[in-house]
Amino acid sequence: MNGLMNGKRGLIMGVANNHSIAWGISKALAAQGAELAFTYQGEALGKRVKPLAAEVGSDFLLPCDVEDIASVDAVIAAIKERWGRLDFIVHAIGFSDKSELKGLYADTTRDNFSRTMVISCFSFTEIARRAAELMSEGGTMLTLTYGGSTRVMPNYNVMGVAKAALEASVRYLAADYGTRGIRVNAISAGPIRTLAGAGISDARAMLSWQQKNSPLRRTVTIDDVGNSALYLLSDLSRGVTGEIHYVDSGYNITSMPTLEALRT
Numbered sequence: 001m002n003g004l005m006n007g008k009r010g011l012i013m014g015v016a017n018n019h020s021i022a023w024g025i026s027k028a029l030a031a032q033g034a035e036l037a038f039t040y041q042g043e044a045l046g047k048r049v050k051p052l053a054a055e056v057g058s059d060f061l062l063p064c065d066v067e068d069i070a071s072v073d074a075v076i077a078a079i080k081e082r083w084g085r086l087d088f089i090v091h092a093i094g095f096s097d098k099s100e101l102k103g104l105y106a107d108t109t110r111d112n113f114s115r116t117m118v119i120s121c122f123s124f125t126e127i128a129r130r131a132a133e134l135m136s137e138g139g140t141m142l143t144l145t146y147g148g149s150t151r152v153m154p155n156y157n158v159m160g161v162a163k164a165a166l167e168a169s170v171r172y173l174a175a176d177y178g179t180r181g182i183r184v185n186a187i188s189a190g191p192i193r194t195l196a197g198a199g200i201s202d203a204r205a206m207l208s209w210q211q212k213n214s215p216l217r218r219t220v221t222i223d224d225v226g227n228s229a230l231y232l233l234s235d236l237s238r239g240v241t242g243e244i245h246y247v248d249s250g251y252n253i254t255s256m257p258t259l260e261a262l263r264t
């Protein structure tokens with residue numbers, strides 16, 4: 001199927017480099033004809049994002065740090081001025097202090113709890129509210145989550161709590177905006193080697209565990225996530241909203257390690 005996203009314009013938030021999940025999603029969308037705008041967090045990342053955007057035919061780049069709400073407003077204003085409307089957004093943003101992505105969840109500090117929640121969870125709600133104003137003909141919104149939201153994963157700690165709240169936000173936003181023809185979904189991706197992923201202690205061990213214990217016996221790639229995102233952001237999924245869609249080689253359905261893994 002070709003041209004699934006022809007005529008659609010969307011905002012991609014969260015490309016840091018060519019390993020980013022948001023980059024996998026961007027490639028899949030651009031290959032189907034989508035026109036993309038990108039945000040980047042700070043000038044150093046901007047230098048990496050600019051050539052990537054050019055690869056998918058975009059010169060529409062905007063700085064944005066979601067801790068600074070004025071920068072979010074400026075992004076929305078720039079899109080309104082240049083495009084006048086928006087068909088989709090991708091929110092692939094997460095952050096927590098690395099020093100708390102190890103050890104006990106119980107030791108999470110108040111400051112890092114708040115910061116993690118604002119950047120990794122509430123920013124989606126703040127962006128959704130603003131983006132919805134540009135979706136007068138309906139639209140789609142997508143965020144990224146991880147299975148540490150519903151089950152305990154070592155070291156994921158406060159990010160797991162933030163992702164649980166993010167997933168609940170997806171359901172509430174889907175209910176809020178359904179009558180306006182705006183769909184809101186999340187992809188729960190299996191572990192992938194990225195900048196953010198590397199911040200979690202023992203990330204390598206988690207990758208190897210999922211590779212050995214998921215039904216497909218492999219980890220997922222940013223292109224796997226990109227193709228599923230294409231489905232959720234295109235009209236192919238027009239009956240789907242409020243969904244947490246797992247792209248994790250099936251790991252979430254398992255209840256114990258495989259017998260091969262137990263025997264080795």
Ligand code: NAD
Nearest residue numbers: 014015016020021065066093094144191192194195196197
């Ligand atoms: P990444 O490091 O490539 O992307 C994270 C992005 O968040 C970066 O572009 C960074 O600039 C942005 N960001 C962080 N703080 C920000 C702020 N204050 N303002 C604006 N942007 C900010 O890593 P990734 O793994 O591609 O992460 C994308 C999303 O996918 C995150 O929400 C992450 O939690 C989620 N996720 C990752 C994995 C994984 O294993 N890598 C698995 C499941 C879900």
